[in-house]
Amino acid sequence: MIAVTPTATTQTVPPQTVPPQTVPPQTPISQATRPRSARPLAVSARGVTRTFGGREVLRGLDLDLGPGEFVALLGRSGSGKSTFLRALAGLDDGFDGVIEVPVQRSVVFQDARLLPWATVIDNVVLGLPPLEAPLAGLAALAEVGLEDHARDWPKTLSGGEAQRVALARALVRSPDLLLLDEPFGALDALTRIRMHVLVQRLWNRHQPAVLLVTHDVDEALLLADRVLVLTDGTISLDVAVDADRPRRVGDPRLVDLRSQLLSELGVDETAEGRSPADLPHPQLPNEHLPNQQGDTQP
Amino acid sequence: MTDLDVSGTTFGVIVGSEPAPWAGPDEAPLESRPAGTDSATAAIVGPTRVAPPLMTPPLMTLPNRATSRTRSRRLPRSLERLAGVVALFLAWELASRAGWISPDILAGPSTVLTAGADLVRSGVLIESLWASLQRVLWGMAIGIPLGTALALASGLSRLGDNLVDANIQMLRFVPIIALQPLLVVWLGVGETVKVSLIVLGVAFPIYVNTSSAMKSLDPRYLELAEVVGLKRFQLIRRVVLPGALAGFLVGLRLATAIAWLLLVFAEQINATSGIGYLMTRAQLFFQTDLIVVGLITYAALGLLSDGLVRTLERVLLRWQPGR
Numbered sequence: 279m280i281a282v283t284p285t286a287t288t289q290t291v292p293p294q295t296v297p298p299q300t301v302p303p304q305t306p307i308s309q310a311t312r313p314r315s316a317r318p319l320a321v322s323a324r325g326v327t328r329t330f331g332g333r334e335v336l337r338g339l340d341l342d343l344g345p346g347e348f349v350a351l352l353g354r355s356g357s358g359k360s361t362f363l364r365a366l367a368g369l370d371d372g373f374d375g376v377i378e379v380p381v382q383r384s385v386v387f388q389d390a391r392l393l394p395w396a397t398v399i400d401n402v403v404l405g406l407p408p409l410e411a412p413l414a415g416l417a418a419l420a421e422v423g424l425e426d427h428a429r430d431w432p433k434t435l436s437g438g439e440a441q442r443v444a445l446a447r448a449l450v451r452s453p454d455l456l457l458l459d460e461p462f463g464a465l466d467a468l469t470r471i472r473m474h475v476l477v478q479r480l481w482n483r484h485q486p487a488v489l490l491v492t493h494d495v496d497e498a499l500l501l502a503d504r505v506l507v508l509t510d511g512t513i514s515l516d517v518a519v520d521a522d523r524p525r526r527v528g529d530p531r532l533v534d535l536r537s538q539l540l541s542e543l544g545v546d547e548t549a550e551g552r553s554p555a556d557l558p559h560p561q562l563p564n565e566h567l568p569n570q571q572g573d574t575q576p
Numbered sequence: 577m578t579d580l581d582v583s584g585t586t587f588g589v590i591v592g593s594e595p596a597p598w599a600g601p602d603e604a605p606l607e608s609r610p611a612g613t614d615s616a617t618a619a620i621v622g623p624t625r626v627a628p629p630l631m632t633p634p635l636m637t638l639p640n641r642a643t644s645r646t647r648s649r650r651l652p653r654s655l656e657r658l659a660g661v662v663a664l665f666l667a668w669e670l671a672s673r674a675g676w677i678s679p680d681i682l683a684g685p686s687t688v689l690t691a692g693a694d695l696v697r698s699g700v701l702i703e704s705l706w707a708s709l710q711r712v713l714w715g716m717a718i719g720i721p722l723g724t725a726l727a728l729a730s731g732l733s734r735l736g737d738n739l740v741d742a743n744i745q746m747l748r749f750v751p752i753i754a755l756q757p758l759l760v761v762w763l764g765v766g767e768t769v770k771v772s773l774i775v776l777g778v779a780f781p782i783y784v785n786t787s788s789a790m791k792s793l794d795p796r797y798l799e800l801a802e803v804v805g806l807k808r809f810q811l812i813r814r815v816v817l818p819g820a821l822a823g824f825l826v827g828l829r830l831a832t833a834i835a836w837l838l839l840v841f842a843e844q845i846n847a848t849s850g851i852g853y854l855m856t857r858a859q860l861f862f863q864t865d866l867i868v869v870g871l872i873t874y875a876a877l878g879l880l881s882d883g884l885v886r887t888l889e890r891v892l893l894r895w896q897p898g899r
Binding site: 393 | 895897
């Protein structure tokens, strides 16, 4: 584990072999979501706060992720879920609080983000030591069914294929933590279903801890062991999804949970209901109207 | 062949999917349920529909490959363009032969052709061509690395940027041709002045385009580089340089055009060899045919070098979408 703090990046414990040490937080812990036991952790976030121009996007967020756990993080657009993921990825060091993450971690973004000037295989092995790269890259491409496209340019791929290459690029690094930032958001509905299948298969095989950021409740229920809802900068709901795999969209065992999540997200499912904007929901500030929030008013 | 009829009151939906050989049959249970049965999306949308009268609206037949007017052109486009050029030359030749244009004003195409053939036969044209080409090649051989090196210095470090960029952005607005007197004072009237002018003319567009391409590199790629843990050297080699390549090549095309322009200028001031010298001498004796031969040679050289750079672009940027 390494502790990512605003000021320093220090490697404290090798990942997964030793139970993680308790790192003294630099700011006071607000409150842990669950009692801290000796169970191994892949991610530990304590009191994470992130402010953009006076607006608190994350407010003392606490989160634990076990090794191999598949967790979905739901939230309305602008709720700060991508901000949190970027902090975990190490792309943003402007936060307060303490975050511990594995050294080996990979990110899949919403856009496949392939370098257009590099072939598919070169994109997959980007940054790997050149000796082990070609074989590992081809194996990873085979896992996502694209070994025949290894020498092609990214421009020849469809959206779904490009995202599969991005998955291969993430997996070839054998991550202990896989961060998925709305990776299926830009795909068409049919391709998305196939990607869900693929991601589950890859997760089964490699067993990384996964944090999936999404706004799709059905996707979260389909894939995750645990679903979190991010509201107002903190985790407002943390529920386990107990149904066995493989699951289906609209699984009857998950209907109640689905309703609960939707209402936590401020969505009224019934067609004759009012639109979410009309609903009185004081703890859900509309991020498009910053003036509704007290802290941004002059 | 696909056949489809949509009657007047139907709301038709076409559903399609890419074949997916990689999704094995073992995953079938997850896909077996159609996505449309999802409870939330099956809600009724909009008010109840009032059925319109069942009548065929006015129909038209769309033009297809066989009947489309835009496809059946009389001549290929390139042939038409060529015909325009040929017509111009014919008119020019006709006007010369009829005596409407005096040879002292402008020689006719056939005279120019004979003069050109004579020059080739005597070896003068080849000699002059080589003298001119050497100047351009030297100018580019020095100017391109110079511009690239400066762009790298300013693109890869903040210190380099602060030291290099401000100076170059200031000097960029000095017309290069206006530096000629100063260069003559420093370097005399030999080959060095001509090559130096071309070096400067080449280095600026290379620098400006390469460095701006490096600075406008998509930040998402820099993020990716950080996520996959690229070292600084790898970042430059894998991301920054290939990302700046398109800008460099734009600079290269501008640089070639400017190099020929400056060559013409330098050769007409004080030269004892080269195409420009050939033309200046012909000017003294009103040999308009030789002047036109010089012009055509310049044009051919410019066209050729532009074609070379275009080919280079096609090869080096073949990864770009839309190529």
